[in-house]
Amino acid sequence: MMREQPVKERRKKNEIIRKKIFSLVQFQKARKIGLYVSKEDEVDTWKIIKEVLCIKNIALPSMQKKNLVFFYLRNLGDLKKGVYGIYEPKSSLNAVKLNELNLIIVPGIAFDLSNNRLGRGLGCYDRLLKKMSSVFKLGLGFDFQIVKNLPVNSKDVPVDKVIIN
Numbered sequence: 001m002m003r004e005q006p007v008k009e010r011r012k013k014n015e016i017i018r019k020k021i022f023s024l025v026q027f028q029k030a031r032k033i034g035l036y037v038s039k040e041d042e043v044d045t046w047k048i049i050k051e052v053l054c055i056k057n058i059a060l061p062s063m064q065k066k067n068l069v070f071f072y073l074r075n076l077g078d079l080k081k082g083v084y085g086i087y088e089p090k091s092s093l094n095a096v097k098l099n100e101l102n103l104i105i106v107p108g109i110a111f112d113l114s115n116n117r118l119g120r121g122l123g124c125y126d127r128l129l130k131k132m133s134s135v136f137k138l139g140l141g142f143d144f145q146i147v148k149n150l151p152v153n154s155k156d157v158p159v160d161k162v163i164i165n
Helices: 007-023 025-029 046-052 124-130
Strands: 032-034 057-064 067-072 079-081 087-089 103-106 110-112 136-140 161-163
Touching (some): 007 025, 007 046, 007 136, 007 161, 025 136, 057 087, 103 124
Parallel strands (some): 032 057, 032 103, 103 136
Antiparallel strands (some): 057 067
């Protein structure tokens, strides 16, 4: 559905979400942030990464044996296309201890009114989020990605807050 929106509308929605993220107290206080590099059909995180890379420690995921492992990003030149065509860090020099992050921002196909998220079906983020009980979990989505209820089971981990346009 995102790809069907005009570019101008997509930019507008992304900017609204970016401003909401930047005004969030948890984001302002966070020194170490886990983020994802967005695909075309997701909320754009490229601008966020570029804007805060020099003032916050940004950690990005790399797919390793069906699990996400986060690494600190020094600069955008440290990115390469990964297994699923998603940009990820090139090196594994600065692996992140998950609970040292103050905030993690995650994508979703859909979110419900109880902050449950629907991912792409691999369970990578749910396995990761289970290990991050003390970290504030933030989901990003567009208004059309919010539904009343999602089917959930014991493996699913809700986020603490969802930001939409």
